[in-house]
Amino acid sequence: MTINPAAPAICARAVRKSFGEHIVLDGVDLTVAEGTIFSLLGPNGAGKTTMVRILSTLIAADAGDIRVGGHDVAADPGAVRALIGVTGQFSAVDNLLTGEENLRLMADLHHLGREAGRRRIAELLERFDLTGAARKLLPAYSGGMRRRLDLAMTLVGNPAVIFLDEPTTGLDPRSRRTMWQIIRELASDGVTIFLTTQYLEEADELADRVAVLDHGRIVAEGTPAELKRRIPGGHIQLQFAEPDALQAAAGMIPNASPDDDQLVLQIPGDGSVASLRRVLDELDDAHIDVEHLSVHSPDLDDVFFAVTGHAATEATAPQEQEALQR
Amino acid sequence: MTSFAYTFADSATMLRRNIKHQLRYPSLTLMLAGLPIVFLLLFVYVFGGQLGTGLAGHGTGGRGAYLTYVVPGILIVTVASAALGTAISVASDMTGGIIDRFRTMAISRAAVLTGHVIGSLLQTLAVLVLVVGVSLAIGFRPDASALNWLAAVGVLALFAFALIWLSAALGLAAKSVETASNTPMFLTLLPFLSSGFVPTATMPAGLRQFAEYEPFTPVTQTLRGLLTGGSIGTHAIVAILWSVGIALASYLWAVRLYNRRRAASPN
Numbered sequence: 375m376t377i378n379p380a381a382p383a384i385c386a387r388a389v390r391k392s393f394g395e396h397i398v399l400d401g402v403d404l405t406v407a408e409g410t411i412f413s414l415l416g417p418n419g420a421g422k423t424t425m426v427r428i429l430s431t432l433i434a435a436d437a438g439d440i441r442v443g444g445h446d447v448a449a450d451p452g453a454v455r456a457l458i459g460v461t462g463q464f465s466a467v468d469n470l471l472t473g474e475e476n477l478r479l480m481a482d483l484h485h486l487g488r489e490a491g492r493r494r495i496a497e498l499l500e501r502f503d504l505t506g507a508a509r510k511l512l513p514a515y516s517g518g519m520r521r522r523l524d525l526a527m528t529l530v531g532n533p534a535v536i537f538l539d540e541p542t543t544g545l546d547p548r549s550r551r552t553m554w555q556i557i558r559e560l561a562s563d564g565v566t567i568f569l570t571t572q573y574l575e576e577a578d579e580l581a582d583r584v585a586v587l588d589h590g591r592i593v594a595e596g597t598p599a600e601l602k603r604r605i606p607g608g609h610i611q612l613q614f615a616e617p618d619a620l621q622a623a624a625g626m627i628p629n630a631s632p633d634d635d636q637l638v639l640q641i642p643g644d645g646s647v648a649s650l651r652r653v654l655d656e657l658d659d660a661h662i663d664v665e666h667l668s669v670h671s672p673d674l675d676d677v678f679f680a681v682t683g684h685a686a687t688e689a690t691a692p693q694e695q696e697a698l699q700r
Numbered sequence: 701m702t703s704f705a706y707t708f709a710d711s712a713t714m715l716r717r718n719i720k721h722q723l724r725y726p727s728l729t730l731m732l733a734g735l736p737i738v739f740l741l742l743f744v745y746v747f748g749g750q751l752g753t754g755l756a757g758h759g760t761g762g763r764g765a766y767l768t769y770v771v772p773g774i775l776i777v778t779v780a781s782a783a784l785g786t787a788i789s790v791a792s793d794m795t796g797g798i799i800d801r802f803r804t805m806a807i808s809r810a811a812v813l814t815g816h817v818i819g820s821l822l823q824t825l826a827v828l829v830l831v832v833g834v835s836l837a838i839g840f841r842p843d844a845s846a847l848n849w850l851a852a853v854g855v856l857a858l859f860a861f862a863l864i865w866l867s868a869a870l871g872l873a874a875k876s877v878e879t880a881s882n883t884p885m886f887l888t889l890l891p892f893l894s895s896g897f898v899p900t901a902t903m904p905a906g907l908r909q910f911a912e913y914e915p916f917t918p919v920t921q922t923l924r925g926l927l928t929g930g931s932i933g934t935h936a937i938v939a940i941l942w943s944v945g946i947a948l949a950s951y952l953w954a955v956r957l958y959n960r961r962r963a964a965s966p967n
Contacts, residue, residue: 431803431804432803452806453802454804460800460804463798466798466800468796469796470725475720479713482709482716483710483713527801609777
């Protein structure tokens, strides 16, 4: 039950899956190097969860060659299961037990033994800030606590490859940051992480490589930086009171595109404080008054426009997408 | 450890999990025990006086004779009613997220179901003790030897094992917990269409044949013979064959459903 060092942690070739008439995965190729974070990015219904379920041996692909840790998921699912940990989109915890009992259940199923199990449980409770709630039943847990327990349960067996299906969907910003920190720590310990998300920001924060899934196909793949270079969506928008000011500013700043009717100037950029300050300093030096400023960061929609030419299906505000999933 | 030892260890872990559930939420167990106890009191105190008078060859008649007659019937109602709990607990496990976690772990596939079945069997035996206790308290006086009691427990446990596997399969086949709590209901009806409550000879022709051939009758007759005397004849062997047959068919059906489940759903 070991990883073959020569093989990538995850390697999938020409993966196909349909449910009846509906084609969910239409020839997906993926390679994830050992010890890296790979993010599969896409809107709801793109096929992300199906991909995770296939890679984690829950369902079989219709076609394709899929290896995790060098083991074929179809021929030797047992060897794959011994290597992986999965935290799905919906909490995979036992609601009738306490947090500690949930971890104990995992320790027993991994045959850790009493002493080693106890140590591992205490360590995970501490690390996930659940020590205080260890003896509480699950209904008393908040969404963030459940998600942390869920991940802690996945880690009991020290998996070499972890699948996280939308690990932060539905979490508040603070819990989301905590989860990101935990994921980074896991990766620095050498664990390979396969993560799905519908947030570009999340992929950007965490992933070494990102693949964009759309209608069952990978439409773009690369490092977050490579991907962002392909996205023209990020810009600063300046609103002026006077047409003269707009013209003067447009003359000063390269690549800026003025809109004479709206008195608005768009300047491409990443929206960082340094770039903002540079633009504002320049305008200030030239005594040009800016009435209003807004920053637009590239989001999933921009990625989809850039790589597919169409908007993300069901492209709604993130809050609405979360509501749909509850 | 060998793979057999792992299967055993994983099943024991799952059993501990199910027993923990039962102890933490005893309301289901109490509900399962409540039904047969209500039937016992209803049949003995409301109908018993009249029904006892009509019993031929069962002592002097009356309420006391009917109590002696009906307890084996109540015991099989208990087994059938307790089996309902299995369908509910299996279905609620299958509709929750944790089952996917188990499926992605290198644990024995049978362990989840085995844990449920053994857990339910222990639950059923506990409920049976309660029902026998109430029967004794209201005047049930069996003339069985210790060996007869042991044999009776064996027959009940084997029959319970069969019905629990059947109920587990029905729980797996159900799409929701609500369906799972309804489909095995027919099991609680079958004891009434057997020799459990009245002798089959008093039933009209079509019903009588059904009652004589359905599995609850040989089980009841075997228990009656063991606990309160009377001839067992071929009933014991028929009871055992029914139990083994139901258990085996249900086990195969349940395992097939378990392995196939969710394989066809997109999310």
